[in-house]
Amino acid sequence: MGLFSKKDKEKKPYREIDIKKEIRRAEKEESLWIKCSFCQELLYRKEIERNLNVCLKCFYHFPISVENRIALTFDKDSFVELYQNVEPVDFLKFKDTKYYKVRLSETKEATKRNEAVVCGRGKIDDIDVLAALFDFSFMGGSLGSVVGEKITRILEEGASKLMPVIVFCASGGARMQEGIMSLMQMSKVSGAIYRLKSMRVPYVTVLTDPTLGGVTASIGMLGDVIISEPKAMIGFAGPRVIKETIKEELPQGFQRAEYLLEHGMIDMIVHRRELKQKLSTLLSLIT
Numbered sequence: 614m615g616l617f618s619k620k621d622k623e624k625k626p627y628r629e630i631d632i633k634k635e636i637r638r639a640e641k642e643e644s645l646w647i648k649c650s651f652c653q654e655l656l657y658r659k660e661i662e663r664n665l666n667v668c669l670k671c672f673y674h675f676p677i678s679v680e681n682r683i684a685l686t687f688d689k690d691s692f693v694e695l696y697q698n699v700e701p702v703d704f705l706k707f708k709d710t711k712y713y714k715v716r717l718s719e720t721k722e723a724t725k726r727n728e729a730v731v732c733g734r735g736k737i738d739d740i741d742v743l744a745a746l747f748d749f750s751f752m753g754g755s756l757g758s759v760v761g762e763k764i765t766r767i768l769e770e771g772a773s774k775l776m777p778v779i780v781f782c783a784s785g786g787a788r789m790q791e792g793i794m795s796l797m798q799m800s801k802v803s804g805a806i807y808r809l810k811s812m813r814v815p816y817v818t819v820l821t822d823p824t825l826g827g828v829t830a831s832i833g834m835l836g837d838v839i840i841s842e843p844k845a846m847i848g849f850a851g852p853r854v855i856k857e858t859i860k861e862e863l864p865q866g867f868q869r870a871e872y873l874l875e876h877g878m879i880d881m882i883v884h885r886r887e888l889k890q891k892l893s894t895l896l897s898l899i900t
Contacts, residue, residue, distance in 0.1 A: 649673055651844050665885045674822060674842040674885055679731050679746045682781060686889050692735035692744075696766055700727045701759045705792055713790040716752070724751050728759045729784070732767045734776075738893040740900065743771045747783040747828070754784035756827050757791045761798025764832065768805035768816075777815040777896055782833045786826015799831040806835045815899045817892065820847050820870070820879065838895055839879045840888070841870035847879070 647658045651673035661668065665685065666675040677685075683692045707713040721727060729751035734743055745764045747754040764780065771778040787795040809816050818836030820829075822845035829849055833839070841847060848868040856863055866872050873879045883891045 647675075649675075667885055671844070672884070673844045676749055676783060676822060678750070679748050682746055683735070685885065686781075686892070687735035687737060687744075688739065692733050694731060694733040695770075696732050696763045697727065699759050699763055701757055701791075703790075704758075704794055705790070707790040707792070709790070716790070720752055724748065726751055728763065729754045729757070730760045730763050732763045737889060737896060740777075740893065740896045742777050742779055742896065743767050743774075744779045744781070746781040749783040749785075749823075752788065753786075754782075754828070755786065755788035756784060756795055756798050756832075757788035758794045758798060760788075761795075761801050764802050765805045768802070768809050771814050771816075772805075772809045772812045775812065775814055777817065777900055778809060779817045779819065779892065780832055780836075781819045781821060782824040782828055783821045784824060784826065784828035786828060796827065799827050803831050803835060806832075810837070815896065817895065819888070819892075820845055822846050825849065825851070834878070837899070838881075840891070841873070841879050841882050842885060842888075843870060843882055845870045847873055 645658050647656050647661060648654070649656060649668045649671065652668065652671040654668065654670045656668065656670070661675065666677050666681070667673070668675070701717060703712075703714045703717070705713070726748060729748050730745050731748060732743075732745045734741070736742070745767050747760075768778055770776070787799070789795070806816055815837055816835070817838045817840065818833050820833055820839065820841040822842065824833050824845065824847045826849060829847060833847070846868050847870060850858075852863055852868060864872065870879065870882050874882055881891075
């Protein structure tokens, strides 16, 4: 008789299957927990979701989807999306680790969107507004030619209809794959904002974590009222780049919303739970 019986040989495949099952179970259980990127606390994911994706320890506001943002901010079923068929073009036939055309196709498939911003018309406590909402999951919410075009259109619509415009920013900056075309969007959008303001129509920006680069330098910081979520990172270049450039130690938290409020760069910090009411009050006062 051999060292292992036939019975033992038959059990081995089942034992391997059990191990794989345990690994899958462990991975699933691990996904029930999330680490706060600000205070590093390990948090129960369901509890965070019940708290509007806000850390229970330090009140850091986790990024949320465009759909959740719309549900939290606008009256139920009032938001109607505009300009859905405007899509990006690979002007430069750009290639980094993969072709830009391929990257766009993969991102569209993963996010079910055509671009990194959603524009539309909605109501906040029965006040008609136009809005643009950045989607950070689409190539880091980067400012490309279509993002600039859609935001310009919503600003022009606001000037035409004398309707207030709100932009919810979440971006890593300009999209390098479109080169100078992406950088030109900064001046293009800034011109549209100037026209909106010349018509005395309110323009409000809500800065979420993170808002960086060309979006901060144009869209984000030109609001009549600039609101931020708590502990949002807001800036142009990253802290490491700044430190290496100026060769100086940087103040603690100098690119966080609280530091910017203290130094007059933004107007207010508003908790996600109170944002709709705050926007409603502001629009009632300034429209």
